[in-house]
Amino acid sequence: xxxxxxxxxxxxxxxxxxxELDIPFEAITVNMLKGEHLQPAFLKINPAGxxxxxxxxxxxxxxxxxxxxxxxxxxxxxxxxxxxxKQRAEFFKWIMFTATELEQPLxxxxxxxxxxxxxxxxxxxxxxxxxxxxxxxxxxxxxLAGRKFVAGDGATVADFALAYTLxxxxxALLLGDFPRLQTYMTRMYARPxxxxxxxxAFAAAMR
Ligand SMILES: N[C@@H](CCC(=O)N[C@@H](CS)C(=O)NCC(=O)O)C(=O)O
Numbered sequence: 001x002x003x004x005x006x007x008x009x010x011x012x013x014x015x016x017x018x019x020e021l022d023i024p025f026e027a028i029t030v031n032m033l034k035g036e037h038l039q040p041a042f043l044k045i046n047p048a049g050x051x052x053x054x055x056x057x058x059x060x061x062x063x064x065x066x067x068x069x070x071x072x073x074x075x076x077x078x079x080x081x082x083x084x085x086k087q088r089a090e091f092f093k094w095i096m097f098t099a100t101e102l103e104q105p106l107x108x109x110x111x112x113x114x115x116x117x118x119x120x121x122x123x124x125x126x127x128x129x130x131x132x133x134x135x136x137x138x139x140x141x142x143x144l145a146g147r148k149f150v151a152g153d154g155a156t157v158a159d160f161a162l163a164y165t166l167x168x169x170x171x172a173l174l175l176g177d178f179p180r181l182q183t184y185m186t187r188m189y190a191r192p193x194x195x196x197x198x199x200x201a202f203a204a205a206m207r
Pocket of ligand 1: 011050052
């Protein structure tokens with residue numbers, strides 16, 4: 001199994017899952033700072049030029065959430081996807097919530113602060129995205145009251161993906177009013193198989 005990854009990117013969701021599963025994998029760094037994600041060698045794997053990508057035999061899979069779900073299902077005996085159909089529905093709900101609700105304002109902020117060419121960045125969209133993040137975080141915050149894991153009774157890949165996304169929010173200075181989300185995230189990152197925090201991975205990538 002090969003993981004195409006780069007430092008602090010969403011590839012950390014997949015690295016986290018592979019490390020929790022404790023299965024061997026080959027890590028291939030695609031240096032985005034050098035534009036390697038847009039070179040023909042990588043575009044053959046993901047024509048969209050985006051990370052992460054997983055290659056497992058003849059399966060080439062992109063989209064971080066699809067990859068972590070695939071891995072959880074392939075190694076279902078490890079328990080990182082609920083077996084019970086109702087708990088699994090909750091699990092899908094929180095994975096979708098993470099990808100579409102929680103992440104979306106963070107992506108808008110990242111694009112308008114770092115990724116778009118300077119002249120195209122919209123400072124007002126950064127403000128609006130931060131405003132949009134708050135009610136979404138409140139919903140999650142309420143859900144996590146009295147819970148250790150986001151879905152079901154044990155850790156699932158939804159927790160790994162969510163904790164990474166909360167670390168991203170933390171980097172965007174959006175978690176200050178959400179101590180419960182901070183506590184949950186820190187607890188997840190204290191797991192022995194957790195990957196580097198985003199800031200550490202970023203610093204390492206810059207070296
Ligand atoms: N929805 C995709 C997003 C993938 C994505 O945008 N990855 C970023 C890094 S976190 C990327 O490769 N960006 C390169 C670009 O947009 O040119 C996923 O979750 O895998």
